[in-house]
């Protein structure tokens with residue numbers, strides 16, 4: 566396979582976004598590696614995958630809206646990414662491109678920092694790509710998962726695909742039936758005033774938000790006010806990036822340095 570100097574990693578997405586580059590480049594510097602990470606906003610994801618092969622890109626993150634469309638152009642797909650139906654990480658080992666989903670691991674590692682998941686009653690709000698990863702991860706960790714979503718059709722498909730319970734619209738969520746609730750919708754992302762569970766929380770819940778900008782979303786602020794334990798979307802984001810670093814470098818990820826770089830960049834972006 567071609568060998569660029571320095572070793573090149575990157576991300577492909579609809580519009581370029583600086584956050585992954587800051588997190589990954591901070592990790593490579595801390596690990597003393599001659600790696601560089603570049604963010605590519607692209608229109609043709611199939612050509613993007615071909616470019617990985619042509620240029621010898623070592624690892625490529627995949628963001629919206631290309632997480633599904635790239636799959637059929639890879640050489641292998643990890644079992645978890647296959648079940649979730651989305652690839653957010655392409656690992657290029659000697660020219661063989663394997664697709665992974667690190668979002669589910671990020672969610673599980675972030676949650677397990679504050680609680681056990683085994684037999685916990687988990688409500689997941691949402692039925693898009695992030696929700697699929699979160700539901701898969703929680704089921705893998707032996708939680709009992711119920712899905713709520715605005716569109717019932719999408720929610721039912723996710724629930725039956727992955728083996729979760731279908732709960733209905735978010736207005737039917739009842740706090741007393743759950744130990745953990747996770748917002749996996751796009752509500753709250755870059756929307757500091759939007760809370761998809763406004764008025765529906767109770768103090769016994771552990772509350773997680775996948776939205777990572779702002780760091781303290783309206784949901785997490787309300788949860789903290791009630792005395793709930795909270796898990797931020799930034800913690801999920803940094804954990805999923807750690808798995809990418811492990812895949813691309815074979816080394817243990819320097820999580821504290823990555824988290825600091827991420828938080829500084831979010832602050833610079835003023836969200």
Ligand SMILES: NC(=O)c1ccc[n+]([C@@H]2O[C@H](COP(=O)([O-])OP(=O)(O)OC[C@H]3O[C@@H](n4cnc5c(N)ncnc54)[C@H](OP(=O)(O)O)[C@@H]3O)[C@@H](O)[C@H]2O)c1
Pocket residue numbers: 629668671690691692693694695696714715716717719720749750751752754775776777798799801802803805
């Ligand atoms: N922290 C992390 O590491 C991480 C990783 C991946 C993604 N994310 C975040 O996860 C979020 C979701 O991403 P995605 O890829 O799953 O998006 P997606 O596939 O477009 O799904 C969006 C979900 O949000 C729901 N939704 C959107 N607007 C809504 C509204 N006004 N009211 C109620 N529900 C609404 C949709 O419901 P319908 O089905 O009814 O349309 C759907 O369930 C994004 O903010 C993304 O940044 C975070």
